[in-house]
Amino acid sequence: MSSPRLDIDTIDTLPFNASEWINAGHKYSDFQTNIEVLSERIRILRILEDYAKLLPLTSMSVNSLLVYKLPKLDKEELIGRDVTGFFTQDPSVETLPWLLSRTVPSLKFLKALENAIGQAWFDGAKSFIDGQFQLETRTTSLLFWVISWWHEVHTLYEVRKRWQNTVAWLKEKAALKGPSHKETQDNMKAILESFSWLEWNGTMQLSATISEIARLPSQEWVNDGIINMIIRSIQEDLSKNSALKNYQVVGVAFQYKLSQAAKCKASERSVTFQDFVLCQVEEKYIQEGCNILLFPIHVSNNHWMSCRVDLQTGTVSYGDSLSLYHPREVFGALNLWYKARFAHNCEMKGNILPCGKQVDSYSCGIGRQILALKREGNNVFPIVQATATTAHLMSFSAILSKPSKLLIQSCGKLSKSDSNLDSLMEEIEDSCPVTPEPVTEQTSTKVSKQTSLLSFFAPSSSKKQSHPKPTPPPSPQKKKAKVTAICMNSEDSKHIAGLSGISRSSVKARELNQKDQLRSLEIDPLKWKRFQVKILEVDPHAEFHPTARRQVQCSGCGEWTMGQTVYSAVRFLKHVKENCKHHGKAADKSLPEIQNPRVELPCPGLTAEVHTQIKTYLERSGAKGGGASSLKALSASLFSATWDSLNKLQRKSVETAYMHGLTWLNDHEAKCVYARDCKKIIKIVEGTPLQPCEQCTGLLENIIYNNKKYQNNELLNLSLEFKGLQVLLDYKDRHNLPLPLRFAKLAATGTFDDKEPFIGLLHAMTLTAEHAAKGISLQNMKYHPAFDDFCSVLALQSPAEYQIFRAQLGGRTQRSQHAKAALEPRFPIGITESTFDRALDYIQKVRYDGPLALSCDDTKLLPAYHMYYCKKKEKRFLLGTVGEPLAVADPDELQKFLENSAPQKATKLRLWCLQIPMLGIAPLILAAKTIPNDLDATDLLEYTWKILQGCWKLNLYIISYSCDGTEVERLVQRKIGEKADYTKHYTINHLGLGYDEITVNIYMFQGCPLTIIQDSNHCTQTFRNNLFMGAWLLTLDSYTASYDTIRRAAFMDGNPLYIQDV
Structure with a gap:
């Protein structure tokens, strides 16, 4: 029997006979392409809807994504058992809070589960065991879809890291000082503000997403998609500038088609040169006179350049921001194409195309600087002289400043010009349905509102430039015909509308209006967006009522208009067009003149002027706010228990949830109340009384409060802390004060604030005296941290002297100090993020921000295994192996694992030390790595390069790297030099005649210099060894x-x- 036809939209709904496949002795690899098996596999791996809601939506803003709390990742790899042993036939009984409380396994472990899940499923498995916590007494089993959920979490971490790097780069540039950076600071701040509404992963043209353009304002290399989007922006600007009508710009597909055709045989080139992408260039030159061709060139798989071709004269020039590359292969292919199509060779002019100078390793592909050039003394693209930072911003804003181009255009077919542009991009397949619904559903109203926010990034146009008038919109008749055609093809056209008042639309409208009056309407986000877009298109400053969804206020005349139904904008549009004197027929058609200008002022909140009871409410209530669920309800919701039965930690969680749920906030000093979602800024007609915003106005209700719960304990404690201090300050004989009073007066003025060990000593003496008076021991007594550290240092330097000190002034016993030291964090294993956090903490403690030195050396290690338990991760690790430590899932089976496939034992320990080049400052052991004897320079380079990159990322300026003089270590140093962005050579002339000059190489990485030297101590050791070897x-x-x-x-x-x- 033939298999049913595969339909990707309904594949997960195909019937599946479990008795035929499960526990039937089948081998999964033989049936993994079967449609029934594939359908059921997709179904069991699909994330449940309730759990999918825990992940950030694609419509969430960038700022919301950055603060979104994701489950923690577990980067350790489990060993000790085959992954097939994690599957079980027991059904899962775990709930949602449990899944959020556990860490997400590594990608390698998830991949192993995915590879084994098919056969385990055929063998009857219904769930799998969380191997990370298998040491617990209770076994934890999960359904198969959890694997997909964990994969989504890994993907979100990658995307969020990209956005975090982008925000960090923007903040770094925004912190630049000086008048020359004023414009850059404003640009950076504006982009950072746009992240409050910009969707973190919205869909864009050319098969790209907004998360991909996060590469632009950062130090990441851009890909082909980003380059094509930038070129699309340039193409749109060219089409609007009649002075540049002889220019044409094409995407990365042009170079690819040229190279592809050049690789063919000579007899086949005449056919390959007729490719659609290449023919489009010829057609625009012949039919439209576009003789200047601009396109990007990608060389060496890591560098972008721009190329300019005059199709009329055959001259070719290029612009290289590094002046290091000569694209001979590209020019050879270009010459073959030009000779075949235009009957003569090209004339190569060389690297004469003006472009910005590149001083880093990532700015070659930024923005319009790729195709920057000059034409008759005037810039074709105004950022030709822009810096790298400005070019990044121009590129980023050039894409986002056109809201209509943000999302994939799915309304109507592409025009001929659009189709030509897309074909030159070679990345978009426009097969979206001809229906206007997706546009209105996906278009964010915030994007249209924020158009002015990014408009200042666009280069200012000269007054002499002439721009053609925009194409008028299609006539209403055409629109109506189009919509009618769509409706006739829809399912709704199959039904005949009922009589007026009893049709489905009328009944639905009455239901919506009734719910709106009762304030019980649940707003449909998509329909509400469409409604707002229609309103804001005719009145960008219109105001929407916070509760009465049918009411909209006109910004011109201030009149409120009631819609016929919820989501209906017909009446408001009619009001703006016919009745409003500022927007309608009476208004000037060019620019509406507002007789009563509107000003922006901060919302005053609810005060006694608005309602007399506000003052009484704030005087009687000490609450920070209100409107949240009660503590009783939150206790039942979070812990399924009453408030009285909760412990201290659980009550703290309930109180935190209560604070997050507050609807309004109380300001007792200003005597006002603010809504949690207050608009902050409101627009009013100048001269009219200032009133609170709609959100604050909607708070006026009478609710009973209990003051006892919300009394301000901090102010009360502060008052009690200084109770009686006035007596000391008013002492009569101030010149002969007793010592305790003199000390108290100095302490009250802050004289001893910087003497923390002394304050800790007084604290310890006071507690000791109080314990002695009460007849209790000093066990579990808490000491001041500064005094505790002082005692630890004293005990390390001289235990005998510390015993004398402790007998007179108090302090911990040495046994207690040892127990406290055991709780300190261990040295981090391997090269992780904590490695660089220690380095940053190291230089911050000494308040040093200068250059640093990095050194590396190996030491012998006795080969052995050692079990180590990490209390922080609640796991056991196997140390002594080569590479990263291995997590042990089952210690009982470790011996069996070592006998069968024992990992290689390390024979050396490689150490990296960070040194502040100043006297009296001890170096920091930055990282340690176990290695074997047979590692070559390539393997050793990977470790050192990871450390250098991690330090540079945190702005730790390492300017020298030293090691011993072995051949392997010197080879590692040479390989580091090969990775430099560029090298500076300095020559020192020898004072003597006939001697060679001394050349010093300085390698530049991201603008930071690095010198390669040999450790002077190793050189001294070499000389010393030579002396004792019998020389x-x-x-x-x-x-x-x-x-x-x-x-x-x-x-x-x-x-x-x-x-x-x-």
Whole structure:
């Protein structure tokens, strides 16, 4: 029997006979492409709807994504058992809070589960065991869809990290000081503000998403999709500038088609050169006179350049921001195409196309600087002289400043010009249905509102430039015909509308209006967006009523208009068109003149002027706000228990949830109340009384409050803390105050605030005296942290002296200090994020922000295994192996695992030290790595390069890297030099005649210099070893050195040696 036809939209709804496949002895690999099996696999791996809601929506803003709380990742890899042993036939009984409380396994572990889930499913497995916590007494089993949920969490972490890097880069540039950076600061701040409404992963044209354009305002390399989107923006600008009508710009597909055609045989090139992308360039030149061709070039798989071709004269030039590359292959393919189509060779002009100078390793592909050039002394693209930072911003804003181009255009077919543009991009397949619904559903109203926010990024146009008038919109008749055609094809056209008042639309409208009056209407986000878009298109400053959804206020005349139904904008549109004197027929058609200008002022909130009971409410209630669910309801919801039965930690969680749920906030000093979602800024007609916003106005209700719960304990404690201090300040004989009063007066003025160990000593003496008076021991007594640290240092330097000190002034016992030291965090294993956090903490403690030195060396290690339990991660690890430590899932089976496939034991320990080049500052052991004896320079380079990148990312300026003089270590240093963005060479002339010059190489990484040197201590050790190996004579090149030689040099005039040293 033939398999049913595969339909991707309904594949997960196909019937599945479990008795035929499950526990039937089948091998999954033989049936994994079967449609029934594939359908059921998709179904069991699909995330449940309730759990999918826990993940951020694609419509969420960037700022919301950055603060969204995701489950923690567990990057450790489990060993000790085969992954097939994690599957079980027991059904899962876990609930949603449990899943959120556990860490997400590594991608490698999830991949192993995915590979084994098919056969386990055929063998009857219904769930799998969470191997991370298998050491617990209770076994935890989960359904198969949890694997897909965990995969989504990993993907969200990757996207959020990209946005975090983007925000960090923007904030770094926004912090630049000086008048020359004023414009950059404003641009950065505006982009950061746009992240409050910009969707983090919205769909864009050319098969891209908004998360991909986060590469632009950061240090990431851009991909082909980003380059094509930037070029699309340039193409749109060119089409609006009649002065540049002879220019045409194409995307990355042009270079690809040229190279592809050049690789063909000579007899086949005439056919390959007729490719649609290449023919489009010829057609625009022949029919429209576009003789200047601009396109990007990608060379060496890591660098972007711009190319300019004059199709009329055959001259070719390019612009390289690094001036290092010569794209011979691209020019060869270009010449073959030009000769075949235009009958003569090209003339290569070289690297003469103006472009910005690149000083880093990531700015070559930014913005319109790719295709920047000059034409007759005027910039074709105004950012030709822009800096790298400005070009990044221009590119980022050029894409986002056109809201109509943000989302995929799915309303109507593409025009001929649009189709040509997309074909040159070679990335978009416009097969969306011809229906206007997706546009209104996906278009964010905030995007249209924020158009002015990004408009200042666009280059200012000259007054002399002439721009063609925009194409008028299609006539209403055409629109109506189009919509009618769509409706006739829809399902609704199959039904005949009922009589007026009893049709489905009339009944639905009455239901919506009734719910709106009762304030019980649940707003449909998509329909509400469409409604707002219609209103804001004719009146961008219109106001929507916060509760009465049918009412909209006109910004011109201030009149409120009631819609016929919810989501209906007909009456408001009619009011603006016919009745409003500022927008309608009476208004000026060019620019409406507002007789009563509107001003923006902060919302005053609810005060006694608005309602007399506000003052009484604030005087009687000490609450910080209100409107949240009661503590009783929150206790039942979060812990399924009463408030009285909760412990201290649970009550703290309930109180935190209560604070998050507050609907309004009380300001007792200003005597006003604000809504939690207050608009902050309101627009009113100048001269009219200032009133609160709609959100604040909607708070006026009478609710009973209990003051006892919300009394301000902090103010009460502050008052009690200084109770009686006035007596000390008013002492009569101020010149002969007793010592306790003199000390109290100085302490009250803050004289001893910087003497924390002394304050801690007084604290310890006071507690000791109080315990002695009460007859209790000093067990579990808490000491001041500064005094505790002072005692620890004293005990380490001299235990005997510390015993004397402790007998007189108090402090911990040495046993207690040892127990406290055992609780301190261990040295981080491997090279992780905590490694660089320690380095940053190291330099911050000494308040140092200068250059740093990095050194590396190996030491012998006794090969052995060691079990280590990490209390923080609640896991056991196997140390002593090569590479990262291995997490042990089952210690009982560890011995069996070591006997079967024991990992390689490490024979060396590689250490990296970070040094502040100043006297008296101890170095920091930055990282340690176990390695074998047979690692080559490539493997060692990976570790050192990871450390250098991590330090540079945190602005730790490492300017030197030193190691011993072995051949492997020197090869690692040379490989580091090869990764440099560019190299600066400095030459020092030798003072003597006939001697070679000394050349010093300085490698530049992200604008930071790095020198490669040999450790001076290793050099001294080498000389010392040579002396004790039986050497009789010290040689320096072709000369010998003896005591007499050094003595004569010491007594010469102008020598650098001290006689006493000799």
